[in-house]
Amino acid sequence: MRNVLRIWQDEVKKTFSGKADAPPEWSLRLADGEDAGYHLPGSAVWAVHGSMTPIVGGIRTLLMQSLHPGALAGVHEHSNFREDPLRRLANTIRWIFTVTYGSTAAAEEATRRVRRLHEPVQGDYQDNDGGIRTYSANDPALAGWIHIAFTDGFLAAHKIWGRPIPGGPDAYVREWAQAGRLMGVDNAPLSEAEMRSQLDQWYTQGALRSDARVKETVQFIRNAPLHPLLKPGYRILFAAAVYSLEPRYRAMLGLSVPRLGPFPLPVKLATKVVLGVVHLALGGPRRRMGPSELAARERLRRIGEPVADMA
Numbered sequence: 001m002r003n004v005l006r007i008w009q010d011e012v013k014k015t016f017s018g019k020a021d022a023p024p025e026w027s028l029r030l031a032d033g034e035d036a037g038y039h040l041p042g043s044a045v046w047a048v049h050g051s052m053t054p055i056v057g058g059i060r061t062l063l064m065q066s067l068h069p070g071a072l073a074g075v076h077e078h079s080n081f082r083e084d085p086l087r088r089l090a091n092t093i094r095w096i097f098t099v100t101y102g103s104t105a106a107a108e109e110a111t112r113r114v115r116r117l118h119e120p121v122q123g124d125y126q127d128n129d130g131g132i133r134t135y136s137a138n139d140p141a142l143a144g145w146i147h148i149a150f151t152d153g154f155l156a157a158h159k160i161w162g163r164p165i166p167g168g169p170d171a172y173v174r175e176w177a178q179a180g181r182l183m184g185v186d187n188a189p190l191s192e193a194e195m196r197s198q199l200d201q202w203y204t205q206g207a208l209r210s211d212a213r214v215k216e217t218v219q220f221i222r223n224a225p226l227h228p229l230l231k232p233g234y235r236i237l238f239a240a241a242v243y244s245l246e247p248r249y250r251a252m253l254g255l256s257v258p259r260l261g262p263f264p265l266p267v268k269l270a271t272k273v274v275l276g277v278v279h280l281a282l283g284g285p286r287r288r289m290g291p292s293e294l295a296a297r298e299r300l301r302r303i304g305e306p307v308a309d310m311a
Contacts, residue, residue, distance in 0.1 A: 011227040012281040015089070023291035026094055030295035033103025036305050038178045041297070044171035049100045050293055052275040053158040058089075059221065059241035061153035063253055066217045067208040068145045069125045070135035076213060078121040078137075082220065091117075099179050101296035111182040128206050140186045145207075147180035147188055148198055155192070156244045161272055203248065210252040218253055233274045240271035 039045040048054070066072050079088065091114075098110040118137035127133050135142055155172055158165065165172050169192040180188030189195035202208055222238055242255045250256060258265040282290070289297070297307045 007227075007229060009281045011230055012278060015226065015230065024090075024094070027097065027290075027292040028295055030098065030102045030106060030292055031298040031302075033106055033299055034303060035103050035105075036300060036303070037101065037103045037296070038107055039100055039175060040305070041300070041307055042166055043175055044165045044167050045100055045175045046293070047165050048154055048158045048162065048172055049096065050289065051158065051162050052279050053160075053162040054096075054154055055275065055278065056161065056237055056240045056244065056271065057154035057157035058092075059238055060157060060244050061150050062221050063218065063241060063245065063255075064149040064153055064249060065146060066214050066221075067210065067249065067252055068142070068149075068202075069127065069209055069211075069213075070133065070142050071145060072213055072217060073123060073125040073135055074121045074137050074142075075217075077123055096179075097290075097292040099182065101292045103299065107182065115183070128209050138184060140184050143183045144180070144185045144187065144198075145202060147183060147185045148195060148202075151176050151180075151189070152195060152199060153241075153244075155195075157240070160244055160268065161240075161275060208252065210254065214252075215254060218255065233277065236267070236270045236274045239265070239267045243267045243271075 066075075095110050095114050099107040102110065115138055121137035122135060124132050124134055137143070151173055154176075155169055158172075159169065170190075173192050173195050174190045177185075177188035177190055187198075189198055224234060226234055239258050242250060242253075243257050245253070245255070258267060300307045
């Protein structure tokens with residue numbers, strides 16, 4: 001039994017960082033740099049991204065992003081997500097945490113790296129009116145959809161399973177708008193209401209759709225190729241992502257909240273338990289901060305920034 005638990009713990013670590021025995025090298029390099037970066041201890045971004053809720057938010061984000069045919073075409077036509085989905089996950093985590101915890105130079109270099117990878121991601125897709133449209137991963141409009149789906153997904157999950165956000169949801173949307181600007185987004189929302197309004201525009205203007213490709217993607221996300229020991233917990237996390245979606249998007253995705261006959265299953269409580277177990281696997285209750293945050297605090301101490309909220 002102890003060996004099984006150790007294998008499970010190692011697989012959890014490898015899923016999120018690519019390594020079971022040590023933090024990824026890039027996270028340790030976040031101690032380098034000569035400024036505080038875009039976000040500080042006590043910020044809304046640190047509160048949300050330093051919790052366990054982004055695990056659910058990330059699944060929700062993938063589901064939402066798949067509803068834009070241009071975004072989905074880019075993934076299907078220019079990505080090896082089927083063969084190596086964890087590499088794509090690790091690269092996304094690296095960018096998020098570098099922008100969250102790194103110096104401005106580190107955040108900007110990480111963004112340039114992502115945008116270089118995006119350069120060949122372009123092509124054509126058929127819109128909902130039958131016309132042919134071009135897409136590019138670095139196009140500001142498409143980047144805007146990716147950003148808003150991300151912000152909405154992480155915020156929605158944290159509002160359900162996270163602690164209070166310093167400054168409230170508006171602070172998170174406003175602070176994370178900087179990440180959108182780094183990625184070339186022209187009008188990243190600055191409040192939760194503005195975010196909701198932009199989401200409504202994407203929906204009412206008919207830019208989103210559900211089709212066979214979306215269905216295939218949802219099935220892949222639902223049955224992600226994880227180690228067998230991780231699959232029971234992942235099923236609960238997937239159900240949590242579905243639970244957190246607005247009903248109209250659940251309908252488009254062909255999903256529903258799990259039920260046992262007429263009774264909804266206790267997804268909210270089960271998710272809280274699973275996130276707690278994952279937290280234990282990644283370091284336990286005594287280790288409240290991950291390696292990226294610890295490295296950032298080391299940099300902040302070195303340059304004389306206050307880091308008094310380490311309790």
